[in-house]
Amino acid sequence: MKRFRLYLASVLLMALMVPSILSCTRNSDDDYAEFINTPRGVFSALWTIMDKHYCFFDLKQKELGVDWNAVYNKYSVSISDNMSSRALFEVLCSMIGELRDGHVNLYSQYDMGRNWSWKTDYPDNFSEDLQRAYLGKDYIIAGEDISYRLFTDNIGYLVIKSFLGGVSDSRFNSMFNTLALCNGLIIDVRDNGGGNTLYSDQIASKFTEERVLTGYSCYKNGPGHNDFSDLEENWLEPDRYNLRWVKPVILLTNRGCFSSTNDFVNIMKNLPNVTVLGDSTGGGGGFPFTSELPNGWVVRFSSAPTFDVSKQHIEMGIAPDIRLDMDEDDVKAGIDTYIEYARKLINDQIVNP
């Protein structure tokens, strides 16, 4: 009798375990394929990771004519199993370079593969020497890569070289106190390649009195090129615990404004007291993810796109309110066309309205 109960229990248990066993054995599809460490395996892994997770294929097809399947065919013929590692790296860099996305990089022991044509194919509109000359020697440091000074015509000049470092509220409060009597503020983010959006958001929150809709974000929720989550609204909240700047702001931009600086410009452009002056930004409107290839190389790519208030991509850059190019004669004469134009704008707006 007891043996019978034992058998009965075992049959019952096996019946309970059937779904579990099935769950382990039914995955005959190739959704989760492991790529092998050969040139073709690495190539396939890179192409597939991008195919499943990169978020701008439709945009790149529309703007640049990039067909990712055609890209596979184009570069696949260059792959052979006896090619050198360096040759493979070059082919893979060329492949991902088709996307012309600053957030798409391939990291190897040789180099960081990139395509920076979104910046290098355009005028610099920036001179670091001139910026240094305008800042002078007695500028004040308000944070990592953040400096400012007061111009003689009562205009503040704030340089943010990157958003990599933390933002000190107390130093910003001190800066706003120092510049309190100024007619306006010029914020120079030219050639700022980005950093952390938390810091750029934190700085932007000091320039608004109200809650402002600044754009939308979503993420990929499936492997298809158009598999995206619902758009989430991005709101800028005013910094209620620190001093805020409500006077005119001229934001200087060029093609070197990328990633979180692009986000910063997108946010600031929605504020009524801010005028964006200069060239279009370089873009970089996708939140980057990283992944590994079978040979240990690391690939970085855009995964979660950001949109402006009109639900348009900001990946290809943000147009300024006032388009301006640096004058070469000005540069030779030690004059920064952007800064001088911004000073004139503020003086025209405040001093001589």
Added chain:
Amino acid sequence: MMKKTIFLTTDSSLCSRILSVLFCLVFLPALVLPAVGQSSAWNLPEHKERINAFSVGLGNTWERETYISELSYSGLTGSLQWDSWKGAVPDGKLGYGRTHASVLFGRPESTVGSRILYASVDYFYSREWSVVHTESSDLLLGPSAMFKLCGLYDMSNSNNTATGDGYLSLGLCVDYIGRFKIREYPLAVQVNMFSPLIGIAPAPNYDQPYWFVYKYNQYASLIHFAWAGNCFALNGQVNVICPVRGGSIRVGYNLDYLGNKLGGHLTRLTDTCFTIGFVHRLTKKNLRQ
């Protein structure tokens, strides 16, 4: 078009084999081992009695994840483990209290040389009834409440550098105890399995970044309904109990498996540990029942 090795065949085969071996280990000894007297290495606890077993283990972690990239990791694992059996109230249904808790930690390395940090904690509590009781064996079976949480820290894949896996589930627990003797030396084989059947489990949705969850309060989207079809887990142990002066030593093998396809990603975590510890039988009149 692409040259690939499909690991699932191997993996599913491994899974089936593990299950088969565990079933055999549970049931076959009961049929073939000769009956011996009750003066054996391990008996079920009596009323107001508790048996505690503590073990330390060393083994291997094998992790297979498809979060962005499809990579396998393996490496050394350490574990601490506690098992407890509490005696049944006479004539009580589901009287035996059974507890299992363990901590696992490892730093497995991927096939491409990168490393991840891995740690897990689990706690299972079951109420079991005696399905079979003979001189040579006991078989206990009962429902179980299970909690498991694994933390993975991976700097190389995605911006979700730290991610979690696990479940909060109701499931099933099986305990088998086989008693036998080698010459006059009593030994016991103890086999145990926990497997969740239904519950909830955390997982980000495909490429959902955690900053997105934080920024837009999407915490609820991390919680998934889990059942054995989309989240299969198994904790199995095989221990040999050897009585020594003042108690017993247990030497065992522990297998911990978690596989799920939640959020559009496949994750498989397998930990195996060889363990050694001691068993302490506690009898107290004031032991709460």
